[in-house]
Amino acid sequence: MNKDELIIAGRTFRSRLLIGTGKYRDFKETRSAIDQSGSEVVTVAIRRTNIGQNENEQSLIEFLPPNEFTYLPNTAGCYSADDAIRTLHLARELLDGHNLVKLEVLGDPKTLYPNVVETLKAAAVLIKDGFDVMVYTSDDPIIAKKLEDIGCCAIMPLASLIGSGMGILNPWNLEIIIDTLSVPVIVDAGVGTASDAAIAMELGCDGVLMNTAIAAARDPIMMAGAMKKAIEAGREAFLAGRMSKKLYSASPSSPLSGLIK
Amino acid sequence: MYSNMKITINGNIREFTYESMTADELVVELKLTGKRFAIERNGEIMPKSLFKQFIINDGDYLEIVGAVGGG
Numbered sequence: 001m002n003k004d005e006l007i008i009a010g011r012t013f014r015s016r017l018l019i020g021t022g023k024y025r026d027f028k029e030t031r032s033a034i035d036q037s038g039s040e041v042v043t044v045a046i047r048r049t050n051i052g053q054n055e056n057e058q059s060l061i062e063f064l065p066p067n068e069f070t071y072l073p074n075t076a077g078c079y080s081a082d083d084a085i086r087t088l089h090l091a092r093e094l095l096d097g098h099n100l101v102k103l104e105v106l107g108d109p110k111t112l113y114p115n116v117v118e119t120l121k122a123a124a125v126l127i128k129d130g131f132d133v134m135v136y137t138s139d140d141p142i143i144a145k146k147l148e149d150i151g152c153c154a155i156m157p158l159a160s161l162i163g164s165g166m167g168i169l170n171p172w173n174l175e176i177i178i179d180t181l182s183v184p185v186i187v188d189a190g191v192g193t194a195s196d197a198a199i200a201m202e203l204g205c206d207g208v209l210m211n212t213a214i215a216a217a218r219d220p221i222m223m224a225g226a227m228k229k230a231i232e233a234g235r236e237a238f239l240a241g242r243m244s245k246k247l248y249s250a251s252p253s254s255p256l257s258g259l260i261k
Numbered sequence: 262m263y264s265n266m267k268i269t270i271n272g273n274i275r276e277f278t279y280e281s282m283t284a285d286e287l288v289v290e291l292k293l294t295g296k297r298f299a300i301e302r303n304g305e306i307m308p309k310s311l312f313k314q315f316i317i318n319d320g321d322y323l324e325i326v327g328a329v330g331g332g
Contacts, residue, residue, distance in 0.1 A: 022332050047329045060329055
């Protein structure tokens with residue numbers, strides 16, 4: 001069987017599940033969930049570091065060594081192109097020149113809906129500055145295509161609002177995006193449970209990025225395992241090619257002949 | 262006799278008994294040695310490779326960031 005790998009900007013991954021590292025009880029739980037999920041890509045946020053308050057405070061990086069995982073620094077909390085650009089330049093310095101990033105420019109604190117105008121601006125600058133930009137966006141197929149055209153290495157449309165767990169609200173738009181683009185399409189945000197992830201993969205998405213669906217589960221580690229299986233099952237179902245739907249004609253699976261009389 | 266210098270670090274004003282200091286000296290003062298962080302001075306990134314030469318002056322404002330959990 002051919003290896004079915006996810007390739008983003010020349011980097012090869014076996015897992016199609018990308019994981020956020022926020023909202024876990026502690027770093028140990030974060031690490032256990034990620035191990036259970038089989039994920040190789042982990043998102044992190046860039047924030048002011050504690051100065052002197054607590055010298056022995058543990059850091060996320062100790063639990064997720066950058067040589068074991070591919071870090072995906074994000075721009076969560078940024079509401080302008082300038083803030084996002086500044087944040088990712090700091091991230092690149094922080095991670096010794098690592099240039100694969102997740103760009104998100106938000107438009108509204110209540111919905112965390114992306115501001116695609118600022119997102120397009122930021123993406124263009126970051127690509128010029130040498131970043132490989134994976135970009136969070138709305139499920140608008142025209143914007144998704146524009147982001148691909150200016151050079152983003154993966155397009156990451158929302159399934160529903162960040163942290164909402166509402167699942168895939170517009171599979172039709174996602175299908176248009178998947179059909180239209182050549183770079184990987186990764187559903188980012190909105191997945192609530194394993195079936196949502198499977199549906200995304202059955203639609204033909206190249207991967208799914210999630211955080212809250214795992215971190216906010218009653219048992220995050222068990223949910224991480226469930227997500228791993230859902231992603232794999234959905235991917236295999238997509239590759240296998242589902243049967244066509246027949247709304248009004250049933251077709252028995254057992255032979256019609258040889259019935260006892 | 263050194264006069265004190267004031268630097269704004271992550272939004273807080275800090276005083277040091279230096280007239281000016283290198284970024285390397287600042288890292289030691291802040292007990293950040295061995296930790297993973299990045300520094301922006303007056304809106305510009307300070308590359309780690311230049312910490313020995315980079316002079317921080319009275320009135321500079323710094324942002325010092327690290328990686329935290331996030332989606």
